[in-house]
Amino acid sequence: MNRLGWVFFLTITFAWSWHGQAGEADDLQRAIESGRQTANDLERRDDQKAVSKDLQVLRMWLDQAWSLRSQEKFDEARVILDACRAQGDLIREKITTAKLKAQVDQKEAELARKRATLERIKKALEDAKLQASRLEGGV
Amino acid sequence: MNVPFRSIAWSGFFFFANASLLACATPPKPQELEALEVLRRSPEVSEAAKRAPALVKTSDELWRRSQREWQSNDLDESVAAAIMGAIKLRHAMALAEQDAVKKRLAVLEDSLDRVDEEQNAVQRELDQTNERIGLLHREFQKQTPVANGQPTAQPTVGAAAVASLPGSSAPAANPVSPATTATAPVAVGVPQRSSYALIIGIERYRDLPAAPGARIDAEHYQAVVARTLGIPQAHVRVAVDDHATKADIERNLEWIEKNVTAGSRVYFFYSGHGAPDPSSGTPYLVPYDADAKAIKDSALPLATVLGSLEHSKANEVLAFVDSCFSGQGGRSVLPPGIRPLVMAKAVPRSNKVVLFSAASGNEISGPAPGNQGGLFSYYVFQALGQGAADMDGDGQITAGELQKWLKPRVARAAKQDGRDQNPEVQAGKNVPPLDELPVLWGLGER
Numbered sequence: 001m002n003r004l005g006w007v008f009f010l011t012i013t014f015a016w017s018w019h020g021q022a023g024e025a026d027d028l029q030r031a032i033e034s035g036r037q038t039a040n041d042l043e044r045r046d047d048q049k050a051v052s053k054d055l056q057v058l059r060m061w062l063d064q065a066w067s068l069r070s071q072e073k074f075d076e077a078r079v080i081l082d083a084c085r086a087q088g089d090l091i092r093e094k095i096t097t098a099k100l101k102a103q104v105d106q107k108e109a110e111l112a113r114k115r116a117t118l119e120r121i122k123k124a125l126e127d128a129k130l131q132a133s134r135l136e137g138g139v
Numbered sequence: 140m141n142v143p144f145r146s147i148a149w150s151g152f153f154f155f156a157n158a159s160l161l162a163c164a165t166p167p168k169p170q171e172l173e174a175l176e177v178l179r180r181s182p183e184v185s186e187a188a189k190r191a192p193a194l195v196k197t198s199d200e201l202w203r204r205s206q207r208e209w210q211s212n213d214l215d216e217s218v219a220a221a222i223m224g225a226i227k228l229r230h231a232m233a234l235a236e237q238d239a240v241k242k243r244l245a246v247l248e249d250s251l252d253r254v255d256e257e258q259n260a261v262q263r264e265l266d267q268t269n270e271r272i273g274l275l276h277r278e279f280q281k282q283t284p285v286a287n288g289q290p291t292a293q294p295t296v297g298a299a300a301v302a303s304l305p306g307s308s309a310p311a312a313n314p315v316s317p318a319t320t321a322t323a324p325v326a327v328g329v330p331q332r333s334s335y336a337l338i339i340g341i342e343r344y345r346d347l348p349a350a351p352g353a354r355i356d357a358e359h360y361q362a363v364v365a366r367t368l369g370i371p372q373a374h375v376r377v378a379v380d381d382h383a384t385k386a387d388i389e390r391n392l393e394w395i396e397k398n399v400t401a402g403s404r405v406y407f408f409y410s411g412h413g414a415p416d417p418s419s420g421t422p423y424l425v426p427y428d429a430d431a432k433a434i435k436d437s438a439l440p441l442a443t444v445l446g447s448l449e450h451s452k453a454n455e456v457l458a459f460v461d462s463c464f465s466g467q468g469g470r471s472v473l474p475p476g477i478r479p480l481v482m483a484k485a486v487p488r489s490n491k492v493v494l495f496s497a498a499s500g501n502e503i504s505g506p507a508p509g510n511q512g513g514l515f516s517y518y519v520f521q522a523l524g525q526g527a528a529d530m531d532g533d534g535q536i537t538a539g540e541l542q543k544w545l546k547p548r549v550a551r552a553a554k555q556d557g558r559d560q561n562p563e564v565q566a567g568k569n570v571p572p573l574d575e576l577p578v579l580w581g582l583g584e585r
Contacts, residue, residue: 079219086226093233100240107247114254116532120582121261124326124525128268135275 028069028077035062035084042091050098051091058087169214171221172205178228187231190238194231198224262527269521270509273355277510325362326526329581330369333403335453337391338364338377341411345381345428354379355512356410356461359520364406367524368579374398383411385426388439392447399451406457407448410516413462413504414438422464442489449489455570456489457538457578461497461513463504490567493538493576495519495545499563505556515562518548526582534582538564539574 039058046055061084068077178184179202188195201224208217340357343349357379364370376391399405412425414434423438430437441460448456497504497515507517519541522528528536528544542564553560566573 083219083222083226086223086230090226090230090233093230093237097233097237097240100237100244104240104243104247107244107251111247111251111254113530113532114251114258117527117529118254118258118261120326120526120529120532121258121265124527125261125265125268128265128272132268132272132275135272135279 024074025069025072028065028074028081031081032062032066032069035065035081035088038088042088042095045095046091046098048095048098048102051094054087054091054094058084058091061087165210166212166214168209169205169218169221171218171225172202172209175202175205175221175225175228178225181232183232183235184228186235186239187228190235191231194227194234198227198231200224201227265525266521270511273509273511276355325366325524326582328367328369328526328579330371331404331579332369332371333374333400334368334370334406335374335395335399335403335451336360336364336368336370336376336406336408337395337448338375338408339383339388339391339411339424340377340379340408341383341425341427343380343427344412344425347412347425347429347431350411352506352510352512352516353410353461355510356516356520357408359512359516359524360408360410360459363520363524364408367526367582368406370406381427383426384428385437385439388424388426388444392444396447396451399453401452403453404455404457405448405451405453406459407444408459408461408516409444410461410513413441413460413464415464420464424460424462445489445492445494449492449567454491455576456492457495458492459495459516459519461504461516461519463498463502490569492565492567493570493573494565495538495542496563496565497549498560502560503558505553505558505560508552508556514552514556514560515545515549518545518552521548523579529582535577535580536582537574538566538576538578539572541578542573 035058039055039062042051042058043055046052061080065077065080065084068074068080175198179198184195201220205217205220205224208214208220338357338360340353340360341350342353357377361375361377364375365372376394378387378391395405409424412429414423414425414429414431415421416423416435422441423434424441424444425434425438428437441464445456445458448458497513505514506512507514511517512520522541522544523536526536528541530540530544542562545562549560549562564573566576570576
């Protein structure tokens with residue numbers, strides 16, 4: 001290969017490598033932005049504020065991934081993004097559980113109220129029966 | 140020269156030997172790995188393994204990997220594996236907890252259904268018993284002698300509660316005595332010692348057809364006023380049948396206006412005929428001596444009655460009107476052959492009045508089954524007098540709660556009778572929101 005050929009080969013190799021790195025950085029940026037969007041959505045769903053700490057951790061990891069991406073430490077950033085995805089799944093389940101628990105609390109209160117009302121109606125029935133029997137005796 | 144060289148050589152040897160040993164020694168366990176191990180020892184793990192075996196298996200593998208990496212001094216890898224392992228394990232535990240909560244929810248819903256069924260059954264039995272009591276009352280009244288069209292004092296429970304004020308309408312002449320209502324099945328609330336009540340029940344009319352059940356309604360309201368609301372007898376006026384002429388009612392309204400003290404409350408109960416002005420649709424309450432041909436002159440506009448109550452110093456007026464203004468039967472009258480030209484008008488809102496009406500628009504207010512009085516009044520008695528409208532079980536019945544309880548029951552019972560009757564509530568602008576306005580409170584505390 002003559003000198004021109006070497007120059008051409010090295011230029012192509014460098015350009016290909018640079019293009020590959022730019023593509024990876026873009027992929028990571030998209031993944032991190034999507035993760036941040038997911039964190040915001042999860043926060044909106046968290047009516048009971050049951051996963052505030054988990055969300056804080058998730059956001060911290062996303063910031064860390066962004067910092068690693070900026071330093072072109074792509075592999076490490078990917079490891080952290082994997083943890084972010086798993087954390088997101090965990091938070092989703094925890095929110096569902098918290099919502100179900102709130103329903104349980106509500107139903108328990110409703111049951112207690114209904115039992116109290118039932119007791120009062122039973123008492124009224126007893127009184128009414130007594131009154132009816134007295135009237136039957138008097139008529 | 141030899142000695143220092145030897146010494147430096149030995150120092151160098153020991154330094155490299157120590158450095159090699161330190162490089163080969165296991166570093167301290169990462170906190171993340173320790174946290175994962177603590178998590179693995181928690182009792183919830185066995186349930187999590189049953190619910191999500193794949194997640195727990197992955198967590199186990201990550202834990203082993205974390206340990207391996209730690210042993211081989213790759214702390215970053217060890218920490219990453221431990222964090223991932225902990226997340227997977229917590230995910231599995233969250234799923235197991237979710238299942239447990241779902242089971243609890245199913246059990247609660249089942250219990251709620253069972254309580255509802257039981258409540259319906261008990262309520263049905265209570266309705267039947269009350270119906271029987273009503274029949275027994277009628278039977279008793281037939282057997283009791285009536286002098287000059289006036290019901291005489293009756294010794295047994297309930298039937299004696301209907302009476303009327305003498306023309307003088309002196310408070311002392313109030314016919315309700317604690318003895319007559321004490322044994323009735325009436326709920327007891329916290330006494331409202333500063334409140335006032337006016338009860339009007341007109342069953343028999345001088346020149347008009349009777350409004351069946353109005354006297355029973357008055358009896359029910361008297362029991363509610365005396366026991367459930369705990370209003371002192373001196374604060375209660377009752378006008379029944381021929382003691383409920385236009386002049387009597389006006390005198391009672393004047394008495395309320397003059398006597399009610401600031402900050403107190405007025406309860407107004409009316410059971411009897413209503414009538415619309417055939418030309419304008421203005422609703423009128425029909426007194427005992429009213430003339431159907433001259434409603435404007437002989438009856439009292441409902442708005443005037445409520446306005447008069449509003450002029451008192453009371454904070455709020457709670458009015459219950461078991462009447463209708465359709466002019467088409469039920470508890471509404473018009474001269475024979477006359478039909479109203481216009482729809483009955485809505486009553487103008489008074490600022491501090493909450494008006495519970497038996498029916499809306501041109502609907503008919505009908506009787507309760509088994510001669511238990513008016514349908515609306517019968518359910519008001521159940522709601523307040525038996526505390527049935529305390530739907531949230533807090534011992535307090537708010538106006539909102541009362542309406543929510545009354546409306547479907549009255550509408551359902553009317554439907555069974557082949558007609559529409561939808562009670563309405565109308566609140567003035569100075570009245571608190573209905574859900575925050577207690578009608579009575581402290582049920583069962585006394």
